Amino acid sequence: QVQLQESGPGLVKASETLSLTCTVSGDSITNSYWSWIRQPPAKGLEWIGYIYYTGSTKYNPSLKSRVTISADTSKNQLSLRLSFVTAADTAMYYCARHPYFGMITTGDWFDPWGQGTLVTVSS
Amino acid sequence: QSVLTQPPSVSGAPGQRVTISCTGSSSNIGAGYDVHWYQRLPGTAPKLLISGNTNRPSGVPDRFSGSRSGTSASLAITGLQADDEADYYCQSYDSGLYVFGTGTKVTVL
Numbered sequence: 110q111v112q113l114q115e116s117g118p119g120l121v122k123a124s125e126t127l128s129l130t131c132t133v134s135g136d137s138i139t140n141s142y143w144s145w146i147r148q149p150p151a152k153g154l155e156w157i158g159y160i161y162y163t164g165s166t167k168y169n170p171s172l173k174s175r176v177t178i179s180a181d182t183s184k185n186q187l188s189l190r191l192s193f194v195t196a197a198d199t200a201m202y203y204c205a206r207h208p209y210f211g212m213i214t215t216g217d218w219f220d221p222w223g224q225g226t227l228v229t230v231s232s
Numbered sequence: 233q234s235v236l237t238q239p240p241s242v243s244g245a246p247g248q249r250v251t252i253s254c255t256g257s258s259s260n261i262g263a264g265y266d267v268h269w270y271q272r273l274p275g276t277a278p279k280l281l282i283s284g285n286t287n288r289p290s291g292v293p294d295r296f297s298g299s300r301s302g303t304s305a306s307l308a309i310t311g312l313q314a315d316d317e318a319d320y321y322c323q324s325y326d327s328g329l330y331v332f333g334t335g336t337k338v339t340v341l
Binding site: 144146153154155156167169170203205208215216217218219220221222223224225 | 234265266268270276277278279280283284289321323325328329330331332333334335
């Protein structure tokens, strides 16, 4: 059974960098593409970006200048860094797996998801 | 900034059938991109309910069904049960991004 667990500081100061880790168990991160997704309070879900273990990434243009997603195959972990955060970055952050082995498509869905971690940006 | 619009809430009595619409445009659902559905029970991670418009993953009851037509998609829940009370989200693809619906809260009366 594949499980994803997000972790990181729950409180980040405005203008600083948010750093989160997603630890994957039950599957190797080398098998699939992986995405980060967030949901601000009372708002909808927003796709942040994806990564393949080779380092191939794609980001949401609205966040591209501030976001970095990386992968550590030795720890079977994914990481998210979001710089110069503001109150608008306060959200529940999720990591999730894409469905196909070694392939990314426009028809991808996300399964499974981690439980999510709430990050609050303080002024 | 969700590009897929869902009704904020739907409700029904136990045993009834409810449907949740997901309205997009010619750049997402209307362009032929697949629609997927997720259920998020209170305090839990989103769970895949329907993939590829109509496909139920193993373990998802056949009370849940999906459809797509034109620029919209729908999720139907038949035989509504108390534990179906949750938030539901559609997801598709648009202009190089994976996009989500605004979300619908299903209340069982």
